[in-house]
Amino acid sequence: MRRIEVGGAQPYTVTVGPGLLSQLRVPQRQVALIHPADLPRPFVETVQTTLSPTVTVTVPPRDDCKTLEVYSGVLSRLAQANLPRDGAVVGLGGGAATDLAGFVAASYLRGVAFYTLPTTLLGMVDAAVGGKTGVNLPEGKNLVGAFWPPGAVWCDTDTLATLPPAVFAEGAAEAYKHGLIADPTLLPRVLSPDFRPGGPGLEDTLADAIAVKAGVVTRDLTERGERAFLNFGHTLAHALEAVTDHGVTHGEAVGYGMHYAALLSRALGGADLTRHTLAFLGWQNPQPLPSLTFEDVWPYMARDKKADSEGVRFVLLHDLARPYLARVPGEVLRREFGVWREDVAARVPPVGYGGA
Structure with a gap:
């Protein structure tokens, strides 16, 4: 125990x-x-x-x-x-x-x-x-x-x-x-x-994974700083849940979202950690995603709770265990979404989607 x-x-x-x-x-x-x-x-x-x-x-x-x-x-x-x-x-x-x-x-x-x-x-x-x-x-x-x-x-x-x-x-x-x-x-x-x-x-x-969160919330209960790092991968994840009316489960959405965050991190000069996120997706074997476009998910990402009056902030990584918050240029978000879509489709073929 x-x-x-x-x-x-x-x-x-x-x-x-x-x-x-x-x-x-x-x-x-x-x-x-x-x-x-x-x-x-x-x-x-x-x-x-x-x-x-x-x-x-x-x-x-x-x-x-x-x-x-x-x-x-x-x-x-x-x-x-x-x-x-x-x-x-x-x-x-x-x-x-x-x-x-x-x-x-x-x-x-x-x-x-x-x-x-x-x-x-x-x-x-x-x-x-x-x-x-x-x-x-x-x-x-x-x-x-x-x-x-x-x-x-x-x-x-x-x-x-x-x-x-x-x-x-x-x-x-x-x-x-x-x-x-x-x-x-x-x-x-x-x-x-x-x-x-x-x-x-x-x-x-399990206990060591819980200890990570326990340490963070001890230092920052109300997400004024460090606690936001716990949302790594969640900006896209929550958008995937919302746009599919929770047809995509939270844990699988986080798996997908972590890979998108790793791509953004690499695009902004961080270490290439996509081998880790792709390894996890291969292990998790999530259900197929709908054939989504950037326009499908962006309205939900824009309402993310990490957003402030100046726009949406993403949790990114300089390297393993080195998270930070950043605003990502729109052209980078769109370009890396295309890369992300190709990566995940290569592992799990997309299913049909009736959205816009």
């Missing part, structure tokens, strides 16, 4: 290991449990037995739960159950469910305690750690939300055994990203056969 400390004004511990769902303890007497409809029933029953929640709310799976309509409905359920100010919200499930649960906790009665129990690799490495919560709008991903750190995070590695291989590979994108921006030792470890549910390299590689 590994424990990673997240510091800052509201410190907490991330615990990584097997059997954690049956060992949970929270100080609050009344708890609201939020989980997605497709979560294996034994996980829900174990947590219900352990925590005896006042109310359990089932929400739609994946990003279908991250809407203002679902968010409003969950708040109403908590109010109907009379969850008190000294109660707590527990988010159980993948990254989308814990994002929603955190935003509910941040806003119900102007803020109640929050705990996360991620059950996917993506949720463990990324969404459950760092206090970012929120929902999507039709105009883009994660455009509404709040910073609301959890009281604790429990990553029960036993839950990963239930994931289809493609879903596990989605989460590996965020772990690999942490290798590119901060800890290059993670790169071969993520692609190793040992990094798999039940594998001998799972717990330590």
